[in-house]
Each structure stands twice: as structure tokens, then as C-alpha cells.
Amino acid sequence: MNDFISGFWANYVAVAAVVSILACGLLLWITARGRIAPTDDNTTGHVWDEDLREANNPLPMWWVGLFVITIIFAFVYLAFFPGLGSFNGKLGWSAVSQYEAEVAQADKDLVPVYAAFQTMPVERIAGDPKAMAIGERLFMNNCSQCHGSDARGSKGFPNLTDVDWLHGGTPDKIIETVTKGRIGEMPPMAAAVGTPDDVKNVAQYVLSLSGRSTDSVRAGLGKSKFTACAACHGIGGVGNQSIGAPRLNDEIWLHGFGENAIVAMINGGKHNVMPGQEGRLTEAQIKVVASYVWGLSNKAVALPVVLP
Amino acid sequence: MTVPAPARKIIPIVPVAEEAGGLYEATKKIYPRSVRGKFARWRWAMVFVTQLFFYATPWLQWGDRQTLLFDLVARRFYVFGLVLYPQDLIYLSGLLVLSALSLFLFTAVAGRLWCGYACPQTVYTEMFMWIEQRIEGSRIARMRLDGESFSAEKLVKKWFKHFIWLGIAMWTGFTFVGYFTPIRELGMEFLQTRMGSWEVFWVFFYGLATYGNAGFMREQVCKYMCPYARFQSAMFDKDTLIVSYDLPRGEPRGVHARAQDARTQGLGDCIDCGLCVQVCPTGIDIREGLQYECIGCGLCVDACNTVMDRMAQPHGLIRYATQNGLAGGWSAAQVLRRVFRPRVLIYGAVLLALCVGLLASLVVRVPLKVDVVRDRTSLARIADGGKLENVYRLQIMNATERSQRYRIDASGLRGLAVATPSQAVDVGPAESRWVAVRLQVPAEDAPPGSHTVFFNVRSADGVSQVSEKAVFLIPR
DSSP states (O other): OOOOSSHHHHHHHHHHHHHHHHHHHHHHHHHHHOEEOOOTTSEEEEEETTTEEEEOOOEEHHHHHHHHHHHHHHHHHHHHSSOBTTBOOTTOOOHHHHHHHHHHHHHHHHHHHHHHHHHSOHHHHTTOHHHHHHHHHHHHHHTHHHHOTTSOOBTTBOOSSSSOOSSOOSHHHHHHHHHHOEEEEEOOOHHHHOSHHHHHHHHHHHHHHTTOOSOHHHHHHHHHHTHHHHHHHOTTSOOBTTTTBOOSSSSOOTTOOSHHHHHHHHHHOEEEEEOOOBTTBOHHHHHHHHHHHHHHHHGGGOOOOOOO | OOOOOOOOOOOOOOOOOTTSEESEEOOOOOOOOOOOSHHHHHHHHHHHHHHHHHHHGGGOEETTEESEEEETTTTEEEETTEEEOGGGHHHHHHHHHHHHHHHHHHHHHHSSHIIIIIOHHHHHHHHHHHHHHHHHOSHHHHHHHHHSOOOHHHHHHHHHHHHHHHHHHHHHHHHHHTTTTTHHHHHHHHHTTOOOHHHHHHHHHHHHHHHHIIIIITHHIIIIIOHHHHHHGGGOOTTSOEEEEOHHHHOSOOOOOSSSOGGGGTOOSOOOOOHHHHHOTTOOOGGGOOOTTOOOOOHHHHHHHHHHHHTTOOSOSEEEEOHHHHHHTOOHHHHHHTTSOHHHHHHHHHHHHHHHHHHHHHHTOOSEEEEEEEOSSOSOEEETTTEEEEEEEEEEEEOSSSOEEEEEEEESSTTOEEOOSOOEEEEOTTOEEEEEEEEEEESTTOOSEEEEEEEEEEETTSSOEEEEEEEEEEOO
């Protein structure tokens, strides 16, 4: 695993490495051949700065032995591990392969932990404190970046603790959502609705569905134009979970509240993405984290764990 | 007028005969003679003190855990009644600074005291030498045994010695690993031959390192490897007590009979018996003055004093003395007075202040830690009832060894309140837990901008309380 883009630099590195090691050996060989004439005062005869004399304290032979061992080690290392340019070593080791091996090992170690949850229904997992602790950690690591640490979402990211579901809140639906991800697609509808004035009227009508309209005349005018929207959002804005169209007749505003926000939505549309976790989480992990999410709004109906 | 250029000194490279010395040489084995005396007793006392602590401590229990356990995997250090976390790293830094300052202080006062008396290298070498002496005999006997050709007696003695050495070394390695893995479990695992491969590796690593260093390398470690030995000389000054030979009193050295007065023969007190050289663990002759190999163990002092006793001469031909003291012929009292010089006083004062500070901070340490992490995705949101809401994640670390219940509230903004359904968090003993917490303020009187707020976490028993800063954002 190396990233050389040309053979020249690979060879350059390889040659530099080998030459450096050989130079170390050469240095040792030359100094070991050096001989020092015996002096009375046990110095080498070198004098610096008028009166600094180098004492003759020969290094012990075991030190030379260690030096030789390091040279041998360097060659052995280069034979087995990456380092010689584009040669990856006999073992085929790389940081990436080690990482992948460790991940695989960790996944294998987790199998028994999750084994119990494979057959358990979601309603029961949600009542198991240990599973919920795992689920919470999974959620914190993989979901909270968008949905928030408390799973209440924010603008553009759905709140998972309420009972309003875009794509359905049954355990199976949640598992499907987490596994495959979702795309919340609303095309720009301004052309279908009509003039900018019509768009404002429709916005007032949408507000009136939850009793929040500030202009009942405009809301009345917008009602007829709402047919373009009703294709997805349903008559009266009841929403449609099969295509993920939000309800418009409740107090929950995913993309902002008020006439301006609604007008902006009609004009610009929306392309909202929830990435699928398939491949990032195992099936068992998805089941546990889905149970956690399901439990957030169904704590009261979660089944207690029956202890054997 | 021109200044003549200084003549450049040419170092001639003269090819010399092969028998001249090279830059490397085979190590000469040192056979230190055993010695009795005041400083030898001190050395043995230090061996007992340090090793009793080292070998015994892991076996002591504190409640239902080990007294001293450095659990690297769980990142918890158990020290007597304390549980330390990675966040308490400052105490480790404090300990290191404390150790360094102690080294400065001792070295400034009396040279390489640490090397001579307390360093593991010295202590284990001392132990291994004692075993060597029990089995192979005195210095002369050991030299003769090594010089002998192969014999059954030699085989038995050598094998027996190495067997005992290895036993002690492995036990040392086992004990060392026992500071990081609970030693009782480690012992059970060993007896059932199911020790982890890493544990086996480290036991062997430290065991063989002990065997090699104390059995074979010995003074070589101090001479060629140890960095402290090199820079301790920078802490010496002319008032540092070092093992010194009283040159004017001893020279000219020469053999003279006991009752004779050496002076009449024009000789000094040194009878050139060579004992000080024979007992030296680093194999130097202290009479040549201070050398970098000297570890300040004082064994030559003991050796020389026994000889002076036999010669009916006063002690102290070789003694702990300062350069100033020797040069000025000072009395012991004068030398002692110079011990309290500014350098030593400053080291001492800083050391004392640090000790007091470290102990005080340990005493007032709150066994609870809180980290606040703002949710980065949602700056602020509108919650039910027209309140502005920010989300945080709190990591609550219970540093006690009992389960605790903590209450969370917040302060710093008018009307600020915690909106989490349950404000009490249960955390198990020595565990940490992440909890999501929402803070709310009434939207109508919220000034836009970012505000400093405080999370106040209190344990239900009222013992520990922590305030942690956070930022509350209010959009315009």
C-alpha cells in the first residue's frame, strides 16, 4: 500500500534507505579499524580550543554488537514491512489492512453481544436497559450529528421523539428508514401553483390548516390552488407516509414556520437526504438503534424484559 | 602592523601499530569485593525499603480492589483511596516535577546519591551480586572460578546462580506487570496457565531486562546508557558533597608498617592497598579524583575506613567532602554550613511549595467531573410554549467508588431552566455517562447573541459539586 505516482520516486526512496543503512555499517567498519597510539595521559592526542583534550575511553564491544544488530534489523524490517519504495514487504502488512482486520475482529467480538437481540421483537428490546444503553451509544455516534443528542432534531432534521412520522413509526418502518435511508423530495411548485400572489395565498391556506392563518381571505383564495399540493400532501394536508410527505395540518414545522418559510418552500422545493446506514452498521446494530428510536416516543408501551 | 595569523595546528594522522588501542574494546568484567561499613549498611537499608515496597504493595487490598493499580485499559489509576482519571494527568505531571526537583536537590547537596543508593539499577545489581557471592564465593574465588577451565563444580555453581537470578528476575517482571493487571488474578491465571499473550510478553520482557541489567550489564548501564548520569554533573558545584580522596593527606602513597609514623618516611597515609579500587562497583580508582563513572555509593569510603582503623589512623582519607572544603581545609561544621546555600534553599523551597500544593489539591479534589459538549448541528430551536432551546451533551464522570445520583441545573441567564424530563442521573461506581440535556429560556426576553451559562452538577449526598461553563446561543 503505497501512493507513489512514478517509479522514479519509489526507487529514489528505496535507494536512499539502503544507502543510509550501508553507510551506517561503513561508518562502524571504518571507526573499528582506527587505531590510537598509546599516550601517557590516556588521551587521543586531539586538542581543541587550546586546552581541551579528548580522553580515550573506548566504547565496549557489546555496543558495537548492538549497532550491528540494528543494521541487520533494518534489512529484516525492510524485507517484511513496507519501506523499500514500492515494495510492500513479504508480510503484506499495511496500516489499512491492520485497521480492517481490527474492525472485522471487533465486529466478530460483538456478535455474542447482539445475538440476543436478533430474535427479540423491537418492543421488547426497547424495554431492556442494557440494550437501550447500547442503542443510546449507537445513536450518539451515528445519528445525533443531525437529529441532535436528544433526538429532537432541528430545522430540516425531523424530531424523533414525537408521534409525527414522515415515513411511518412502526418498528419495521424505522428499521427500513435506518437501513436504506430516505429522500425527502419536494419539487419547486411555484409554476404549478400559479402567480407569486397565488403562492402567498396557498401559504396562508396551509397556515389555516392548523389554525394559524393571519389572513382568512387569502387562505380562502389559496384553497383552490392547493390541489397541486394535495397530490402529495393529501386533501386538507393530512400528509402521506408512503411517500414521506409531511402533514401540514399540525403544529410541527420541519423547515420553518410562517408565511415566508412556506413561500420559500413552494418556490424552491426541497431535497432532504437521510443517508442509509447499511454497510456502516450491522443488521443487529440497526435493529438496536431502531428500537432505541422507537422507544423514544413509545416508552410507555415498551414491553418490560421478562427475566428467565 | 599586521597581526600574525595563529598557526593552525595540524593533527597528524600517524599509522600506528596494530597492538595500539582501538576505539572499541572488549568489556573488562568487574569483580567488586564485598565491604562492610556505614555506607554499605545504608545501601542495604535502601535495598530493603525500596524492594519491600515494590514487591509487597501489589498484594495489598484496598476494600475489594488492589491498593495500587494502574489500569491502562480502563484508564483508571487506583492509588490507595484515590481513583485517578485521564483528566487528572496534572497530578502525574506534578509527581514528575516533584521527582525531578528531588533529584536536583539531592544531587546539589551530595552528588549522585540517587545513583549510589536508590536507583533500581544499583539496587538490583546489589541483590544479584550478593547472590553471586553466596554461591561463587569472594572476589578472589570468583576470579579464580572464571579463570578455571570447565569443571563439574563450575557448571553446578554457574547454573545454580543463573537459576536463582532468573527466578528473582521473573518474579520482578511478574510483580511489575502486577501493577497494571490485578496481581492476584494474574497469579491465578499463571497457575492455570491461561495468561494473556501480552501479559506473558511483558513479564518476560521486564524479567529478562532485570536479569540482563543486574546480572550482566551492571555498571555499563550507568557508564554508557543512563542519561541522568550524564546531566547530573551539571547540578554539581564546588560545595557539593562528593566522594573524594584527601590528596594532601594520602600522598605520596606507599606501603608502611602500622605502628610507624608515615611522615618520617616522607609518605602519606595511603598505604596503596588497593581496597578502594577492589570494592568499587564501577571499577575506578577514586584516588585519581572525581570521574564520570563514580556513582557516589561510598563503598570505597567504608573500605578505606576499615584500613585506617587497622592503621590506627583517623577515618576520612576517602570521605564525602566538597571541593571547597578540601581546598580550604574546612572542618565538617564549615562544610555543613555551606549546604544551606541559595541553590539548595531555592530547590528546597520550590519542592516544599510543590508538595504542599499537590497534597492540598488532592485533599480538595472533587470526585466528580463534568464535560460539556454543545450539539454542533442545531444552534438553537423553538420548543413548545415559545421557549428557545439549546442542546448539550454532558459527560458525567463519577470518580467515587459508589453509585451516585447527580442533579443537574443551570444558571447564568434570566429564566434559564433545564428541560430534560428527568434531571437526576445515576452513574455507577467509577463510571462515566453521557446524557443529553436541554436548556430553555423564555423567548420574549431573550437578548440575542451568545451567552455564558453554567451547568451546576451536584451529587445527591451533597459531597461534590461542579460548575462547568457552556455557551447558550440565541438567534437574532
